[in-house]
Amino acid sequence: MYEQVSHSLLNDILIELDPSIKGEGLRHFYTRLGANFYAIHSLFTVLYGKRDDYRAQMQCLVETMARQYVLRPNHLRESDLEREKDHNWFLSQQWVGMALYADGFAQNLPDLTERVHYFQELGVNMVHLMPMMQCPRGASDGGYAVSDFRQIDSRFGTLADLQTLADELRKRGILLTLDVVLNHTSNEHEWAKQAKASCPSHQDYYYIFDNREVPDMFERTMPEIFPETSPGNFTWDEDMGKWVMTVFNSYQWDLNYSNPAVFIEMLDIILYWANHGVDILRLDAVAFLWKKIGSICQNEREAHLLLQLFKDCCQVTAPGVLFIAEAIVAPVEIIKYFGEDAINAKECEIAYNATFMALLWDAVATKNAKLLTQGIKSLPDKLERATWLNYVRCHDDIGLGFDDNDIRAVDYEPYAHRQFLIDYFTGRYTGSPARGLPFGYNDKTGDTRIAGSLASLVGLESALQTDDPQALETALKTIVLLHGMILAFGGIPLLYYGDEIGTLNDTTYLDDPAKANDSRWAHRPRIDWNKADLRNTPGTLEFRLFNALKKLIAIRKEVPAFADFNNRELLDVGNPHLFVFARFDIHQPMNKVLVVANFDANPQHLNLEDLGRKAFFRHASVRDLYSGERPAMFKEELVIPPLQFYWLSDQ
Numbered sequence: 001m002y003e004q005v006s007h008s009l010l011n012d013i014l015i016e017l018d019p020s021i022k023g024e025g026l027r028h029f030y031t032r033l034g035a036n037f038y039a040i041h042s043l044f045t046v047l048y049g050k051r052d053d054y055r056a057q058m059q060c061l062v063e064t065m066a067r068q069y070v071l072r073p074n075h076l077r078e079s080d081l082e083r084e085k086d087h088n089w090f091l092s093q094q095w096v097g098m099a100l101y102a103d104g105f106a107q108n109l110p111d112l113t114e115r116v117h118y119f120q121e122l123g124v125n126m127v128h129l130m131p132m133m134q135c136p137r138g139a140s141d142g143g144y145a146v147s148d149f150r151q152i153d154s155r156f157g158t159l160a161d162l163q164t165l166a167d168e169l170r171k172r173g174i175l176l177t178l179d180v181v182l183n184h185t186s187n188e189h190e191w192a193k194q195a196k197a198s199c200p201s202h203q204d205y206y207y208i209f210d211n212r213e214v215p216d217m218f219e220r221t222m223p224e225i226f227p228e229t230s231p232g233n234f235t236w237d238e239d240m241g242k243w244v245m246t247v248f249n250s251y252q253w254d255l256n257y258s259n260p261a262v263f264i265e266m267l268d269i270i271l272y273w274a275n276h277g278v279d280i281l282r283l284d285a286v287a288f289l290w291k292k293i294g295s296i297c298q299n300e301r302e303a304h305l306l307l308q309l310f311k312d313c314c315q316v317t318a319p320g321v322l323f324i325a326e327a328i329v330a331p332v333e334i335i336k337y338f339g340e341d342a343i344n345a346k347e348c349e350i351a352y353n354a355t356f357m358a359l360l361w362d363a364v365a366t367k368n369a370k371l372l373t374q375g376i377k378s379l380p381d382k383l384e385r386a387t388w389l390n391y392v393r394c395h396d397d398i399g400l401g402f403d404d405n406d407i408r409a410v411d412y413e414p415y416a417h418r419q420f421l422i423d424y425f426t427g428r429y430t431g432s433p434a435r436g437l438p439f440g441y442n443d444k445t446g447d448t449r450i451a452g453s454l455a456s457l458v459g460l461e462s463a464l465q466t467d468d469p470q471a472l473e474t475a476l477k478t479i480v481l482l483h484g485m486i487l488a489f490g491g492i493p494l495l496y497y498g499d500e501i502g503t504l505n506d507t508t509y510l511d512d513p514a515k516a517n518d519s520r521w522a523h524r525p526r527i528d529w530n531k532a533d534l535r536n537t538p539g540t541l542e543f544r545l546f547n548a549l550k551k552l553i554a555i556r557k558e559v560p561a562f563a564d565f566n567n568r569e570l571l572d573v574g575n576p577h578l579f580v581f582a583r584f585d586i587h588q589p590m591n592k593v594l595v596v597a598n599f600d601a602n603p604q605h606l607n608l609e610d611l612g613r614k615a616f617f618r619h620a621s622v623r624d625l626y627s628g629e630r631p632a633m634f635k636e637e638l639v640i641p642p643l644q645f646y647w648l649s650d651q
Helices: 004-015 024-048 054-071 074-085 109-114 117-122 159-171 190-196 213-219 260-274 301-317 331-337 354-366 370-377 404-409 414-425 460-466 469-488 507-511 519-523 529-536 541-557 608-612
Strands: 097-100 126-129 148-152 175-181 184-186 234-237 242-245 252-254 280-284 322-325 350-352 387-391 437-439 449-451 492-496 568-571 578-584 592-598 604-607 637-640 645-649
Touching: 004 024, 004 054, 024 054, 024 074, 024 260, 024 301, 054 260, 054 301, 109 159, 117 541, 126 280, 126 492, 148 159, 148 260, 159 175, 175 260, 184 190, 213 234, 213 242, 242 252, 260 280, 260 301, 301 322, 301 331, 331 350, 331 354, 354 370, 354 387, 354 414, 354 469, 370 404, 370 568, 370 578, 387 469, 404 414, 414 449, 437 519, 449 519, 460 469, 469 492, 469 541, 469 592, 469 645, 507 519, 529 541, 578 604, 592 637, 604 608, 637 645
Parallel strands: 097 126, 097 492, 126 175, 175 280, 280 322, 322 350, 350 387, 387 492
Antiparallel strands: 184 252, 234 242, 437 449, 568 578, 578 592, 592 645, 604 637
């Protein structure tokens, strides 16, 4: 958009541009800068326009983008151009991800590079490496307390090792995803060290206060993230003799984004990693970026403006790079991280579908899909050029943040139902096979979250302990059922390392004092490769699971209806045990897939004739894409065995 004030400013900025970053190779940069500058200028003005250094900071912002563009390798510039031509490339059903710790899946980055064939064997073509940037020993929050944003922690390897891995993944058509922690740094970061040394400019990088007056005002409305281990939101620092905002842990200092220098520094870091071959950047804790007295300091409008500004700037320098919003918030809030009042995503193209994940676990515990169906009804449609990450487990805990109105709508009492789920998944409920662990108990509210590996949560651990073949079958069926849902729902399915071979809780974390008080380490294991090799031995549970998921992934990639273009229709079929939805090919809408899942321990039935009136199937010959067989039928009644799903098609 042409607008005189902004473009006059842009002309002045380009005239004053540092001569070292001018050159012939900036043609595409200038084109994109001109196209995006009105939005960049408008956002920067709203956020920082009242500051005396506004003009100088605008100059610095443009020069930061230009310098990183000059440094961008040619093969990445070519990839940018290809992705601009096919701007919906990431909505394809071809993408399947896996999240992992590099030193858990393998010993380190070089060892991981040697094992890249494993991803291709399974069908995974997007690899999310959990945080690997330099962190202090013993106070790292699993890699989310960064002391140097531009260095790989030595336990993983070197920056050169990551570059080698990125090159190997690119050769094999596998996307690389990496974390950037936007909200805070370690208290051992150089900026924090400068602040402790009484440097005024670096103290302005954080929220630092001489006394408790302002912190006490914040505390009136701010919730506690880790009430057990890090109560409150401020920490006294002896070196400075001041209070520092520390929303997560006492050693994680929150960055002050009301200072434009902080924004520019973090943009430079985002572009730095984009230039190292990262295809997708997971932006951590984005809901917390803006702090305001009298609020919970989450989901503020300015946080969204910051993300829009990050996206617009990245589109100038590295437009082929996507953003994931790590915002585990209510559905009405999460949808905003794609961008409000827009058709295409203007903040992050991808967001975690934590609601779907938690609802799936509710269905596992209750043996019915009542709350799952109700909750999905309340899930807003995403924007057109945006998608979900659908997952069963991840590195983090399972929160039970269902909407109370949805819980009541299916005749549960919210507090009692959550307590049932906590008891069920921690094995305290009579007859529960789950072996999860409580995490983040808040004695003020009674809230608890749940930790544990997928296999232990669905009962595989207890089945092996009791040598119960029937319980083992139930656990294996549940694992496949849950993956059948995330692979069909619409979005990028994200597997969690170890789930494909039934990895159980790892209790060795209790031997490490730095981890012993954080039960999430139970599901952040080191892969036993002797056990993983059993995926090639018929009859083993590793073989059964790995090959079941491998088959699901391969079939998903062949079905255009599983691409993500808001082409899903939820169906309430009147049977509380069944979760049913339809997917259709946007290019050939008559090509549909009916997904039917039975979460009960007993067989259920569904009348296909009723669905036939909606023209789901044009022919009588209906088959299950997963098994390749015609499902059990009696007249028009489809029979769905216990803990089984169908991907039904007449194609």
